[in-house]
Amino acid sequence: MSRLDLIALAPLIIVATASVAAMLMIAFFRNHKYTAIVSLVGLALALASLPVVATMTPRSVTSLLIVDQYALFYMGLIFCAAFVVAALSYSYLERHDGYHAEFHLLLLVATLGTAVLAASTHFASFFLGIEILSVSLYTMAAYLRHSDRGIEAGVKYLILAAVSSAFILFGMALVYAELGSMEFAQIGLRVAATGVHGLPLLAGTVLIIVGLGFKLAVVPFHLWTPDVYEGAPAPVTAFIATVSKGAVFALVLRYFSRIDIHAQQPLLVIFTIIAVASMFAGNLLALLQKNVKRILAYSSISHLGYLLVTLLASGHTAVTAAAFYLTAYFVTTLGVFGVVTVLSGRDRDADSLDDYQGLAWRRPWLAGVLTAMLLSLAGIPLTAGFIGKFYVVAAGVDSSLWIPIIALVINSVIGLFYYLRIIVVVYARPPEVIAQEPVHSLSGSAMLAGLTAVLVWLGVYPGPIIDIIKKTIQSLI
């Protein structure tokens, strides 16, 4: 490993260093505020290192990792999202009893895992990334130990993630046994020569898809999602919904574009079924929910279904669409869960629809943010979600994927029902008795204002970000 390799790995090293620093700090001087600052500074530094590293890409660091524009783009997204989650969780945790410094340590480690995923080109780094991420998430989901639901969420996530890891490992073993390599590039070459035909190879690939499907929470591997979303603290839910899924999707896109999914008919069929089923199941089940976090859980299932359309589609439009849609999805999801976080009180999270009744007349700005975010999820103009959905539909039409696209259109209409249902409640008359509300938090308000600004900016003037995405995706195709 040369000096340049180390520089190329700077983002990962900075996050790792920040987590060690946080750990040492907790050992000697346990203070929530300073640990939070360490984690925020660490993430900001990691973000700042990206442009520097970008000048020397693409660079393979050993056979495990590749630092290319694609990886850096997703790392940027991940670091930004983690920064927002860290800022949101500070004031959220302050409202709860207990020691909170360790939370930021876990957050940094989980972020490190996702960054590794974005850069991995080898089964070993892929698995390491997944595990670093998952182990931190078990603890984060169950971080509020006095909450039964939190513990339930943590245990549920632990069991299912462990099972899915086992699936992934077995799948990797089968693929390795058949092809004799664990490097994505080599696997790609050998698959291109033979196709995914032999049973062991097909079975291995499918097992990997099952494992990744758990992480992405797509149908039929979605059963954990609503419970974990509901039980985990709101900022953690935001992290799971964005950073964790986004990084895994970046990996899925890299792996399956290496083995050229468009030439592999069976895989295309599998992903089409998963995508369409996710859209329908997510949206239809969301209609039945009364809990805001559960609605958002099902909504995220359907959004991952939309996102999978970009995996099925081929060409530049598709990869650009994926990156743009994920960006929009990150901003929007962080925004929605940000509002939930800010409204959550000491005893429980603001996850019942009643908590939002008449919000528009009690806290107009917050209601405005929530409305903008929900409209973005529904894909209404002026928001990032609109351009994102537009891009996904464009990618689908470009590749003539009529079945998923028609499913997407139908589901956009179904989705409107429950997004509007929340909006209706927000603009309804306020209840007579208003429960005590948490005090305004400066960090939360700042993050929400920033997210809304980005949301509108992406929706109104997406040109610059599309340029960045176009530059970065060239390393993938």
Added chain:
Amino acid sequence: MILAWLIMIPLIGGLAAWLLDQKNSALARWISVAALILDAALLISYWPTTSSQLTLIDHRWLIDTTWEWIPQLGVSLHLAVDGLSLLLIALTLFLGIIAVVCSWTEIRERVGFFHMNLLWILSGILGVFMALDLFLFYFFWELMLVPMYFLINIWGHDNRVYASLKFFIFTQAGGLLMLLSILGLYFIHGRDTGVYTFDYSLLLGSSLSPATAFWIMLGFFIAFVVKLPAFPFHPWLPDAHTEAPTAGSVILAGLLLKTGAYGLLRFVLPLFPGAAVTIAPWAMILAVVSIIYGALLAFAQTDLKRLVAYTSVSHMGFVLLGIFAGTMTALSGAVMQIVAHGVSTGALFIIVGMIQQRIHTRDMERMGGFWSSAPRLSGVALVFALASLGLPGFGNFVAEFMVLLGTYQTSVLVTIVAASGLVLAAIYSLWIVQRVFHGEKKGAVKLAELSSRETWMMAAMVVVILWLGIFPRPVLDTVAPALNAIRNSSTHAITIAPGGAQQ
């Protein structure tokens, strides 16, 4: 630049109304009126120069401005107006001012937010009438839905949640079909020519196979017909109209429905000339069914507002008929009907709103004999009821007569059936007058007379509808070049260069 300002002024005015509402709710109303008057002044200041240009045939667009927006996708901020757009913009601003004035005392809660929504709808509608980039068009098309949804949902009547949801989902579903069609057109054009663009003037020249053209056209057609609305895509309309506050109904009937007609004229006919001919007989059948069905259902209502809503279905059937009849006379009649119906039905909704504000019901069983207590209100109502039934002297007569005359050259049978709609219109219009304003007094309800604000507002509307009926020439002259261009591009399918005066 003037076009961008036309859209921006209501946007800014709405924002200001919302922000300044905390101190004084009257301020929000005045700001809204001022913004719209400023907009109208801007338009009028421009009008004289255009009227001389209107005669120049080579000027396809009177004003034509383009800025870059998302060059990576071939999306530009391409705004342009021709006579048709100009006329509809004028209608938008007129009805916009009326809508603000008519809600002066009706809306008492959250006044600032109400006016923000109102003005933002108007911005969206103005954008729809000017956008010449399909992406931009779709953007505005969707944009006007959200504030309209809020308008119905927050300030509507008892069943508002259901009505607003139904409205949103119907139009959104239609819009998504249009999005698919826009993208289909975009990629086909891009593959054929290598130029990926959403620009209207470039897409005009794209050559499609008949089958493809038909399917793509169908997406546009359904989206526009849902908005129009024609049978069987109308179920959202009675609910949305009935539950909306008066200003919302005025804008829905007067403007939002017209965006559908405008879309058919601007996009379906010129972009898919062949496919438009294929679907024309079906569209005409839908139109005739709408005319008869809307009128029959109107007759069956006891809710006065719902009755007026159903008459919209009937009247908009004439617009659809005129657009697809294929003659210049019918086309001009359709445009005339767009304007006349906007004013007359808007006025009827305002009258219903005023009655409801006074006696707190829309049920016709509980109305009667209003003429003695409120002669001015009743007189105005009679004027617009007569306009609605197509009495000569009012704009609606000119419009419906021209549509029928133009259709006669294409299909005698369709004309005969459509003309019977006029008889039904006479029945329900006179029925309203008979039951509500004449007849016995029911209960001790005494209807208060028009206030001076209301009198002036209604007087303005009466003047406009009479002017349209007696001297329709300026309107027809304004739109004639635009309609000729639409007909030319649909008969010869020639490419029209994006020329015109650069502003």
